[in-house]
Amino acid sequence: MVVYTQFEDVAYSPCGIPFVHGKEIESFDRLFLATKQQYKDQGIDVHYETTVESIDTKRHVIKVQGEGEVRYDKLVLATGWNYRDPNLPGGDLKGIYRVKNIQRAREWDSFLDTVKSAVVVECGLIAVEMVTALVHRGIKVTVVDPGPWPMAEVVDPDIVDPVRAGWAEAGVTTLWGEQVTAFGGNGTLSYVETTAGRIEAELAIIGTRKVPNSDLARAAGIALGGTGGIVVDARMQTSAPDVYAAGDCTEIPHGVSGVPLQGLSGSHAYAQGKTAGINAAGAVREYQPVYVPWAMLAGEWMIGGVSFGETTASAVGMNYVAGTAKGITRARYYPGVKPITVKLLADPDSRCLIGAQIVGGEGVKERADFLAVAVRAGITIDDLATMENVYSPAIGALNEPIQMAALAVQQNFRR
């Protein structure tokens, strides 16, 4: 097995980068899973800083820069994603940071010590984590985003409200419904032009949405979908024989709507990679349509969801009945108790759960995982309204907010 990567490293945790910048994690070294020697010892031949220039799917050959043509029996594409290019004047100035590569992150981290003021250019999920990191570094942050609220593509306004309030408290300036129009400065960024005026800043964080890095596949004539992601079947096979793909370069059907999605999470990429590898090696494993549980830290809050919120359900014309409950994570008198809000969406006919949104102080990831399984299994709002729950003062409240939200949905069904 030979691995080609244009990068200096493989298999570290890029998801940890914002938290090293934010000083929650002491060093970038912590993000590596293994040393290069360890991969070698396992018999994995990694060609670092090596560009694959093209694929000839008929001849089963790839063209590798500096190595010439290399034959494959099976090929797995894991070319990942890029930030959508904001395509703005001044985009080549120094001081414009796309958080992604760990070696670049090491360099940027020293630069952060010199920065007083930063602009976040569109506020995707990684950018939300970077807002917290910059605040922790004492940097004045202005978020400029064309959406009506943070992460509007995935989260409802009522759910993201505590995050917005937390940002305001932390001194973050937010410009919703506005756009960055140009970067300015003399070789180095010194200001950002926006539809709301000029902002002085030495740093710009590109937080545009993830787009599939599928150029190599496209050039090889491999089928891409409407999202620009590589089309794969349940075994992660592309349209080309013996060519598989996994991770952010692909698109995967949504379990409820059937609409192809791209830009899922690291755990999705990991499961897809295992599926592609197992099938490429001759065994059979099938990947399932996705229900997309997601959650993350956003300032002092955890925020997450499953499948549809009200905003996304409305956007795709899906009917739903929703209900929301505000609860707590432990007994009201127990130290460390945190608020938590759960919103559930049900299909008006089947009463099956079709989506969820959650914001709270703890236990958001576990509830998102649960509700994604519940959507997939066709569990109804009535099942959740009669669910049992653990009550123990130190770890769970008398009333489980998921059950309370299900009761609220039942109420709204009666209207």
Added chain:
Amino acid sequence: MVVYTQFEDVAYSPCGIPFVHGKEIESFDRLFLATKQQYKDQGIDVHYETTVESIDTKRHVIKVQGEGEVRYDKLVLATGWNYRDPNLPGGDLKGIYRVKNIQRAREWDSFLDTVKSAVVVECGLIAVEMVTALVHRGIKVTVVDPGPWPMAEVVDPDIVDPVRAGWAEAGVTTLWGEQVTAFGGNGTLSYVETTAGRIEAELAIIGTRKVPNSDLARAAGIALGGTGGIVVDARMQTSAPDVYAAGDCTEIPHGVSGVPLQGLSGSHAYAQGKTAGINAAGAVREYQPVYVPWAMLAGEWMIGGVSFGETTASAVGMNYVAGTAKGITRARYYPGVKPITVKLLADPDSRCLIGAQIVGGEGVKERADFLAVAVRAGITIDDLATMENVYSPAIGALNEPIQMAALAVQQNFRR
């Protein structure tokens, strides 16, 4: 509506008592939900320190000490539980504490300041919490229990192992497979006799299992089940017309085995109380068989489960295939990451989940809630092996331990 209680208070949180003793919670006052005046203002007529002596189900009359006969249209019994009486010589000595009533707890709390050495007589769930509380108070603790390990009625030995190790580290002496045979002292407890010898102690905590307090119902000719709990239907109606029962005085069928259970949790009692109340008031709500998610703090660990562990499944002669996975709760490099172990049990024929056991540092309650819904919904081990999960360094690991445990069960199916 008239409420009769033999106690001084209603509707506080007795579950919080061990944590006030342990000093996690500053005051017993925090455990009260409302003042007596607030209940009065809501039109609830509570007769405190009032004993109901008997029920005449034919005449729809109760006999109240000091008040005489009182007629009812509908009656709800919520007489709760008692510790099984260990029935030992010296049982009337001062210094033998049954943790239950908040006013007694206030008195005992001052006494704890004077105690150097305590014996826990059988180690049920409340007793496990009291072990931690006594350790926090600097009291030397000896646990004497006839079972082979702590909470052997609900938990498997491998799952409770970290708790045992934690207790050993905290200096707790444990005598498994041993019994207390007598209490000794001159009016006041000064030693406990056990099958393993005499232990000096000024305090004994009774930690025997909960038994239904159903004497009033029995005397009235209301049907009791094999557990001694009041038999109720889905609407929480007893065998007597217009008499309902809820909480620890009842028995409820287990969803998997159909076997009646008693001694469930506070959230079960609460849901049953609402069901009984709604039906008594003329509407219809049905309570479901239970799958019994449970979890609690045990020293530094959280421990929990759903329905069956290997020990209980074996005890009732139920076939199963089990699998266990050790995971982590956040990214391995993120501060506050904790270990977590999940064991799943599946039915050998249907491959449906039938039980779970969990021990870890966080996220145990949420996973127990999830898995109880999964058992009830008939979710299979294969569904869980392909579940999606949130990966975000600060709140969830790349691999969800529930999914890993499901993969382990699949492996064990292949053997």
